[in-house]
Amino acid sequence: MAQAKKSGPGWDSVELAPVVLIKSKEEALTDRARDRLIAQARQQDPEIEVVKLDAGDYPAGELAVLASPSLFGGAKLGIVTGLESMSDAFLQDALELVAHPSPDLFLVAVRSMKSRSAARGVKLDKAIESVGFPVADIPELKYDSDKIDLLRADASRAGRRVNEDALRMLVDSMGSDIREMTSALRQLIDDTSGTITTTHVNTYYGGRIEATGYAVADAVVEGNLTLALQQMRHALSTGTHEVAIVSALAFKFRDMAKVSATMGRDGRNIKLSMAPWQVDRAKRSLRNWSDEALARAISAIAKADADVKGFRGEARDATYSLEKCIRVVTAARRL
The missing domain is CATH 1.10.8 (Helicase, Ruva Protein; domain 3)
Structure with a gap:
């Protein structure tokens, strides 16, 4: 039976080696992995020289020059980006370095997996993996x-x-x-x-x-009318539609209603399709909401949803309908 492929170290656990490959879909975390490796290299040699290279614009023989011993001693750390568009010259020189690592050069090679040309140079990836050098996987x-x-x-x-x-x-x-x-x-x-x-x-x-519907919903659940209205106006002024804010309210209270049904109030054991942190958060919110208050809030949100979508002829002002909903729901929390 084939064994599952082991995933490589993450940005926060990768360790320095003669060659390190970083395959990443998250640039900010790529920078963290790079900084971690630079720090490790400087712990070994505070005077280490850091050299940056672009694999797509690479002069043949540059890696061999970096790997050769210096007259003044000291190691070098090469940070190579752009593996997804590497030149043939870089591929050839990198394969040689992987096969015959230099004691005077650490190489950190970064491949962006979000690029359409990410498959370029997969031969180098396989060579690095086969030798056993670290391959850090950073998902989006x-x-x-x-x-x-x-x-x-x-x-x-x-x-x-x-x-x-x-x-x-x-x-x-x-x-x-x-x-x-x-x-x-x-x-x-x-x-x-x-x-x-x-x-x-x-x-x-x-x-x-940028205020969002969820920021409004959080303030409503806490019963903070002033903050809820402030967030609502901020959200509307930055382009968030009334429908999106009502949807966020509905999502928040729907989660609370689902969790409420599992807390021993009706004797049923319901399996929820929610993440544990979502369940915990809903439980904390429910501490200040009675069943009657929850029912009144859900009813008000349902009416506002119809109003802002134009399903009711009397709802000529979506913003007014939304504000009325927020006032009714925050007031319901006191029940």
């Missing part, structure tokens, strides 16, 4: 749960905690740019103390972040 962070995991791990490495709502706010507002999202968290870690909350995120990025 497609899902919010992956982005939240990254932020949580970053905070943990810094010895800090971030509550789930703050993590969600960072992802909702900046998750399309991983570098910006992680930089925002780093600033919060540097400039605040204690557990990082949505208040910190709003204080530092309230004027910059």
Whole structure:
């Protein structure tokens, strides 16, 4: 029976070797892997020379020059990008280096797996793998749960905690740019103390972040009418449609209703198609919501959904219908 192929180390666990291949779909994490390897090289030799090369614009023989001993001693670290468009000259020289590594050169080769030409030079990949040199796999962070995991791990490495709502706010507002999202968290870690909350995120990025329907929904669930209306107006002013905001409300309360049905209120054991963190978050939200309040909120959201989609003749103003819904739902929380 064939064994499953083992995945390579991630950006945070790859170790320096004579040759390291980084296959990545996430540029921000590629930079982290590269910086990690540079730091390891400088631990071995603080004076190591770092040389950057482009595999697509490569002069034949350059690797041999780098690998040759220097009159002044000292090793070199070559950072090569653009493997997805490598020249034939680079492929030939790199294959030679892999077969006969140099004690005076570390080579870190980066291949972007998002490029249409990512298959270019697969022969080099196989050669590196066959020798046993590290091949770091960095997948794309497609899902919010992956982005939240990254932020949580970053905070943990810094010895800090971030509550789930703050993590969600960072992802909702900046998750399309991983570098910006992680930089925002780093600033919060540097400039605040204690557990990082949505208040910190709003204080530092309230004027910059793109308000989303989920930010509105979070404020509504917390019963914070002022913040909910503020986020609603911000979202509308940045191009978010009323329909999207109502959809976010519906999604949030639908999750709460699903989890509510599994908490021993009707004796049924229902299997949910939700991630564990989503279930935990819904449970925390439900602490402040009675069954009657939840039912009233869902009814108001259903009416608003029809209104903003124009299904009701009396709904001439979608924004008014949305604001009315937010007021009704936040008031229902007090039941």
